[in-house]
Amino acid sequence: MADPQLVEKIMENYKKNLPKKIFDELKEKLISLNASEDQLNKIIEEVYREYLNSLIEPGEAVGTVAAQSVGEPGTQMTLRTFHYAGVREFNVTLGLPRLIEIVDARRTPSTPTMIIRLDEEHKYSLEKAKEVASKIERITIENIAKSIEYDMINSSFIIEIDEEIAHDKGIDLEYVAKVLGRLKVGNVEIEGNKIIVHCETTSIDKIKRLREKILDLRLKGVKGIKRVLVQKEGDEYVIYTDGSNLAGVLQIKGIDPYKVYTNNIFEIAEVLGIEAARAAIIREAYQVLDQQGLDVDIRHVMLIADLMTMTGRIRQIGRHGVSGEKSSVLARAAFEVTVKHLLEAAAHGEEDALEGVTENVIVGQSIPLGTGIIELLMHFPRRGG
Amino acid sequence: MSKFDIFKHELVPKAVVLSKEEVEELRRLYGIRKEQLPWIRRSDPMCRALGAKPGDVIKIIRKSPVAGEAIAYRYVVPW
Structure with a gap:
């Protein structure tokens, strides 16, 4: 066992030059080693040399x-x-x-998803995890309606709500009526398990559009989250979602906002x-x-x-x-849509400084890569010294 | 919910705004102009959290799977 303080002292100079991971690993190994100060110094030097050798060369x-x-x-x-x-x-x-x-x-x-971890209070119980999940899942009228009809005579929509599903999702009819009221299309009435929305317009086009709008009305949840799934991972519950809305989910209580992933x-x-x-x-x-x-x-x-x-x-x-x-015309032209780039460059009188690789390959010069990246300038000695 | 601090999120690395002297030192070390650093927009949530202004340089301390810890810099641009 080497003296930790000694190792610390010897390695002091390398703290800035070695990456943290290598530094920490080396330190740990050195402390467990039974070596003299001289040997330690040699090991560190060797490690540092190897590290320098493994670095990418300029121009690579x-x-x-x-x-x-x-x-x-x-x-x-x-x-x-x-x-x-x-x-x-x-x-x-x-x-x-x-x-x-x-x-x-x-x-x-094409398939947005989120992984939502929960806070201490909610992550260990399935009940509580589901409670949070229900706050996230977006529920529209379409999800809880049995049917939606348009009554021509009274010019109103009749929405029949499936009470079982609605109850399951924690929504009551009054709430649905209230949300519908916010649409400001007309009076909203509740009749048994039906909600009647009176509307003034009679134009077929508008009615069609209104129907879509009503069906897609968000009752609760976060916009864009189509489905949620609570899964057990280790000893905690994690919510997976279909659809993603990071800003929206961050507003929800009960999640761990610092671990949300999309x-x-x-x-x-x-x-x-x-x-x-x-x-x-x-x-x-x-x-x-x-x-x-x-x-x-x-x-x-x-x-x-x-x-x-x-x-x-x-x-x-x-x-x-x-x-x-890319700044070079030739490089851009060599990639895709060649003619467009060349034409535009000609029309604008663009110049090409031939600084990149592609341009120099095209004109047949040595490319600025590897040893070619070095530019040499002659140093003219001044008169008299 | 208390105010959301982006720096506590697992994807966001630690960052600080560099002082004028530190920027100068960095510039001399690499022999570059500060616009040659990677950019970050002023409207970026990280810039807003730090209160960085265009022209500033931000030092970012990333957690790296290869190096353990990696330092990067970004130059704040005004859009």
Whole structure:
């Protein structure tokens, strides 16, 4: 056993130069080692040298390597494309379609879902978890109505409510009537299990639209959350949802607001900021690759996420994002829609400084990568010294 | 519910606004202009929580699965 204080003292200088993880691990190992101060010093030096050797060299084509490292496993995924794996009853897009969704920065994923963890009070009891879940699930009139009819003679809608379902969801008729009243279409009456909404208009078009509006009227829950599912995970209950609305769910009491997760990256960017979105992109993309059993180094995914969030908003990898915003005309033209870019550049009299890789490949010069990234300037000695 | 603090969320890393001197030091260390750093918008929830103004540089202390802890910087842009 080496003296912890001695190890601490020797390692002091390396604290800034070594990553925290390596530093901590090294420290722990050194303390458990039975070594002299001299030996300790040598070990640390050796570790530091190895660390420096493992760093990426300036000029290394990290982007190309990342593209290859994600792209090649992607070709293996294509065969298993459009497979859905359910969280019991839900379908969640996985595999290549989901990966494309992420790098294309689609505003809404094809299957938005949320994972909502509960606070201390609610997470250990199924009853209480269900109580929270019912506050989140969006319930419309359509969900609790048996039928909806339009009475031509009295020009009114007759909505028959399924009282059993309504009771199950914790909604009574008075409440439904109150919400309908807020629509401001006319008087609302309750008759047994029927609700009658009088409306003034007689135009068929308007009535049709009104019918849709009534059916889609939100009685309770969070906008956009279509279904919820309470599942047990370990000793706590977790809510899974179909549909996503981060800002809305954060308002609900009984959840743990600091652990809410959604697979809608744009919502995360809006509510939690671009850094959280970066973390979410990494998490989502890596998860897809991992689920498919593909062992891709997370650093490649991190690079992609960094590039996508560089400008403070989420950009897609492609024509409308990263590639389309390159400063070089030739590089843009080489990617997609060649003619459009060349024509526009000609019309605007654009210049190309030939600073990137693609442009230089096109004109046949050495590319600014690896050793080519170094630019040499001659130093002319002044007269007399 | 008490006010929602985004920094407590598991996806949001810790962040601080750098002082003028620190920005200068950072600039000299990397030999770059501060606009060459990645950007963050003034309207970003993180910027609003920190009260950062355009022209500021934010230091972000991310939790990284590879390095344990990784430091990144973002330059606040005015849109």
